[in-house]
Amino acid sequence: xxxxxxxxxxxxxxxxxxxxxxxxxxxxxxxxxxxxxxxxxxxxxxxxxxxxxxxxxxxxxxxxxxxxxxxxxxxxxxxxxxxxxxxxxxxxxxxxxxxxxxxxxxxxxxxx
Amino acid sequence: xxxxxxxxxxxxxxxxxxxxxxxxxxxxxxxxxxxxxxxxxxxxxxxxxxxxxxxxxxxxxxxxxxxxxxxxxxxxxxxxxxxxxxxxxxxxxxxxxxxxxxxxxxxxxxxxx
Numbered sequence: 574x575x576x577x578x579x580x581x582x583x584x585x586x587x588x589x590x591x592x593x594x595x596x597x598x599x600x601x602x603x604x605x606x607x608x609x610x611x612x613x614x615x616x617x618x619x620x621x622x623x624x625x626x627x628x629x630x631x632x633x634x635x636x637x638x639x640x641x642x643x644x645x646x647x648x649x650x651x652x653x654x655x656x657x658x659x660x661x662x663x664x665x666x667x668x669x670x671x672x673x674x675x676x677x678x679x680x681x682x683x684x685x
Numbered sequence: 686x687x688x689x690x691x692x693x694x695x696x697x698x699x700x701x702x703x704x705x706x707x708x709x710x711x712x713x714x715x716x717x718x719x720x721x722x723x724x725x726x727x728x729x730x731x732x733x734x735x736x737x738x739x740x741x742x743x744x745x746x747x748x749x750x751x752x753x754x755x756x757x758x759x760x761x762x763x764x765x766x767x768x769x770x771x772x773x774x775x776x777x778x779x780x781x782x783x784x785x786x787x788x789x790x791x792x793x794x795x796x797x798x
Contacts, residue, residue: 616688616775616788617775619786619787663728667785669741669783671716671733671779671784671785672733672743673718673728673730675720675728675729677727678727
């Protein structure tokens with residue numbers, strides 16, 4: 574079975590500084606991996622997905638993630654944080670047939 | 686184009702009662718999944734419906750059941766409610782059953798007293 578571990582429950586950055594949200598996965602094969610974002614009182618939204626076509630994946634709102642098989646990692650980054658990025662971010666692995674396995678989440682706080 | 690809509694948004698029940706949550710998928714989507722998100726945790730997969738049948742199920746007891754209607758809308762039923770069933774219940778729809786690209790509703794927050 575797939576599992577994902579988000580290494581930080583909370584991350585705080587200043588507006589305009591880089592964002593790094595860390596995720597490790599556990600799988601016996603190359604998984605399909607995703608990052609979803611959950612803004613307060615909003616539905617979960619897909620940020621980006623990795624499906625083995627390219628190791629560096631670009632998503633919406635300037636986010637990107639790099640798949641590193643040797644480190645079993647799929648960290649989410651953004652060069653410059655914006656106030657609107659404050660939300661909870663979930664690293665997700667997919668098992669067969671759209672069954673998603675979510676990490677525990679990382680709450681991103683952006684300070685002005 | 687309306688996205689995934691869920692009702693009710695909030696509800697309070699007492700232990701032992703039964704609850705029904707409803708979901709309308711995004712237009713054109715034929716697959717509906719349900720997730721339970723306890724406070725401070727990531728969502729957990731309950732089950733998935735396609736062509737009016739349960740296709741996959743997570744590690745949830747039989748007290749959790751569902752249904753999908755011909756118009757693709759879906760219901761989640763929970764019987765004999767326990768305090769631990771208090772959570773945000775999320776419905777997600779998709780056009781394809783193997784892309785991981787799900788569209789989520791805002792959820793139904795259930796409180797069990």
